[in-house]
Amino acid sequence: MEKLVAVLAVISVMISGILIHTETSKAAEMNFSVSAVIPDNQIDKSKTYFELRMKPNQVQELEVVLTNGLARAVTVETSANTAVTNDNGIVDYSNKAPKLDNTLQAPFSKIAEMPSEITVPAKGSKTVKVKVTMPSAPFEGFILGGIHFSEKDDGDKKESGEGVQIKNKYAYVIGVILSENDVAVEPDMKLNTIKPDQVNYRNVLKANLQNIKPVIIQNLAVEAHVYKEGSDKALYSAKQDTLRMAPNSNFDFGIGWNNQEFKPGKYRLKMVASSGDSVWKWDEPFEIKGDTAADLNDKAVELEKDYTMWYVAGGVLLALLVFGLVFWLGRRSRKREED
Template sequence: MKKLMTLFLIVPLLASSLIFPIHSDAAEMNFSVSANIPENQIDKTKSYFHLNLPPGKEQTVNVTLTNETDQELTVLTSVNTAVTNDNGIVDYSQENPKLDETLKYPISELTESAGEVVLPANSSKNYPIKISMPNEAFDGTILGGIYFKEKTAEKKASQSKEIQIENQYAYVIGMMLSQNDTKVKADLTLNEITPTQINYRNVVTANLQNTEATILKDLDVEAQIYKKDGTKVLHESFKQNMRMAPNSNFNFPISWDKQEFEPGKYRLDMIATSGELVWEWSEYFTIDDQTANDLNETALDIEKDYTWLYIIAGSILALLVLLLVFLLGRRSRKDADEE
């Protein structure tokens, strides 16, 4: 039995600091969560944890979990380091994500908590998370989320070949940690440019990296691809209002527009803006024969370019016509000589 798992994240976070998709349906959720905001919360109007703790400081915060059903249930929990997914959205749902090389203090390594909580029917329970700040002083923000999902029983495989959609719902409560109020200026780096595929469609991705310990907000990116020294835009992409987690990276995709990759040298011109901050790049990259052939072999929805076939067919036809004219002319001359 094939299953398509869709995950809806219910995130009680204020949009001014942390944006996340919201799906709220009480009928679908068997439990609820609520952050117990401590006295040293920076802004007590927020429903997520935003704490300023000195180096080496330890503190335990609590989340109240409530079972709203008549049956016992188990909630799986984890404190996840925030990363940026390839849609340009801050992602708190991954328990073991690939971390950026500039991230010095993953929040998952600064916290201790149980991996699951058993809730008796119609009851509430406090879920403690111990925070241990690094001994070394630093500027900026450490960002993550406390992730809650109901544990469900494993279902036996069915003989049915029908596709079934199984919805899973989760809560995430954000956690922002800092040691001081020093503002850190964001910086964006363009790393490798890679021909690849997304869902079996040819794309080129440009890896963008936020190298600083600050949330990069309202990020707009515009990208154009040219032949190495060309002036005609071959492919382009523009995306607005993205957001990046501190010390994270993601792959910005530029669609190849249902075309096959052609081996050769290309140029990527890219502009990224966030408020008054502007970054510009112009970088060369190469698509080699082997890469182009391999990706074109597996690409879907490719619109074939038959221009070269038309040229060859036209050339052959022209040669045949010329040959026919030559033979007819030769025959005419022969007939004339015989007369």
């Protein structure tokens, strides 16, 4: 029971940050506000997001009130989004059509229905209804998602002395976490693909980490080291903590290549991930192919070229020239003595 209380407490802390106001500039101002209408099956009625105890096949309409304080109508785009984990190791509710994990059985975007947009009258309010239909099969764990609201872009642009500036766009997200029982699900993770890639045109090794259980992984710490096959000297390393993963999701953990070229060959990746009492360890081989390395190196910016082979080749050529010169001088000297 104590373990269950601890799990629920962690989830409560995590979800409390879901109701967010995202702004894209320092001068951001929302033209509308949102407020969840908390229903009777809310687990904790002090929360401002939806944390609901549901049943199999249950159909329920969630309500969110949009308020417009302007003297003009405001059109708001809405969507029910599935929570995923982005490559920064952050739970993300903003993506309307993300690539879903293959272990996710009931995405929130698939079980929730709502209008794609709504117009809120001037100095007025409007209630948006979100129809949620639970899966027919009972499940343990959590379904996590977010109800996303953003003002519709009218296509206008602001002129400035320096040219055209795109108008700022802001969004609200109200979190939704659904469960059917108090069974505590133990987290579990997998290491999937290991591949050379790029982030912002810089060489990075990406290791795909997967949360295969319907539970939120909180305070995730990851440490990774890359070795040349057969060597115990780490070439590249990365370490991050306080990461979070949505239920049944995956993300690419990046190991920076320090602006170095990818070199073809065989390597090993050693990783350790931990969350609370759970620890996962991996020691996996991988290979960087010559054509892949050449292609990525050609696209990379601020790449520090490795000229070692050129230096070696130049040294060998110089040695051959010196040897040839010595040999020629020796023969010339002997020839003079014979004459």
